[in-house]
Amino acid sequence: MNCSISGEVPEEPVVSKKTGLLFEKRLIERHISDYGKCPITGEPLSMEEIVPIKTDKIVKPRPVQAASIPGMLGMFQIEWDGLMLSNFALEQQLHTARQELSHALYQHDAACRVIARLKKERDEARSLLAQTERQIPMSALAAPEVNASALSIGKRGAADEGMGPDAKKIRRGISASIISELTDCNAALSQQRKKRQIPPKLAPVDAVERYxxxxSYPLHKTSKPGILAMDILYSKGCGPVVELPLCQGKVWLVPSMFIPYWL
Known part of the structure; x- marks a missing residue:
């Protein structure tokens, strides 16, 4: 008879009253303490429903595989395969745990950054609110003063108007008659501008484009630039080089040297 959990011959066999299954005592005790149910059927199970089986204390026979060297080598191979599989499973679990830990650390770092930014924004908002609260009473106090001064000025102006004929009175700007005169003058000037004809001697656009x-003759030297005097016809100029170029018709005369009166 073998244990229903380990599949081996139990050293301390026990049986369940509900299911009648055989278990190793230490294994079923651990399973019931962890889960509180039968490992095979899944029904609720307690230690009161477990009955021990009395057996004779005999030496367990050696298994058939351990009776020869090839059998022992096969057992060792099976144990080695199980150990490698268990090691591989542990490595996979370790890799998964590392990934979860890395993800959790990244989330924690991002949460810390967000919390720090929110705290900074909260402090800035509190400081702005405090400044606004300090400014509101000042503006509230200034508004009645302005209203009071405006009322006092209005009362004073009304009192001044109510004084004698020599008192200063508020005068209006442009009267209605002046506005009407300006409007009539603007209309008359607009009609005159519309009736104005183009002079016949005015050069047409195509003639101006053919100019x-x-x-070309420079009026002054570049060593001492600047024009100090010029005739109204823009054909004569005088600069700091005390030379006066003259233009007669289409020919430029030789610049004449003049001594200015301020030398």
Missing amino acids: TQLF
Whole structure:
């Protein structure tokens, strides 16, 4: 008879009253303490429903595999395979635990950053609220003063108007008659501008576009730039080099040297 959990011959066999299954005492005790139910059927089970079986204390026979060297090698191979599988499963669990831990650490770091930013924004909002609360009483006090001054000025102006004929009175700006005169004048000038004709001697646009430069002569030297005097016709100029160029018709005359009166 073998244990229903380990599949081996139990050293301290016990049987369940509900299911009649055989178990190893230490294994079923641990399972009931952890889960409180039968490991095979899943029904609720307690230690009061477990009955021990009395057996003779005999030496367990050696298994058939341990009777020869090839059998022992097969047992060792099976144990080694089980150990490798268990090691592989542990490595997988370790890798998964590391990934979960890394993810949790990243989440914790992001949460800390968000909390720090929210605290900073909260402090800034509190400081702005405090500044606003300090400014509100000042503005509330200033508003009645302005209203009082405006009322006092209005009363004073009314009192001044109610004084004698020599008192200063508020005068209006442009009267209605002046506005009407300005409107009539604007209408008359607009009609005159519309009736104005183009002079016949005015050069047309195409003629102006055909204009070309006939000659060019600099008025002053570049060593001492600047124009100090110029005739109203813009054909004569005087600069700091005390030379006066003259233009007669289409020919520029040789610049004449003049001594200015301020030298």
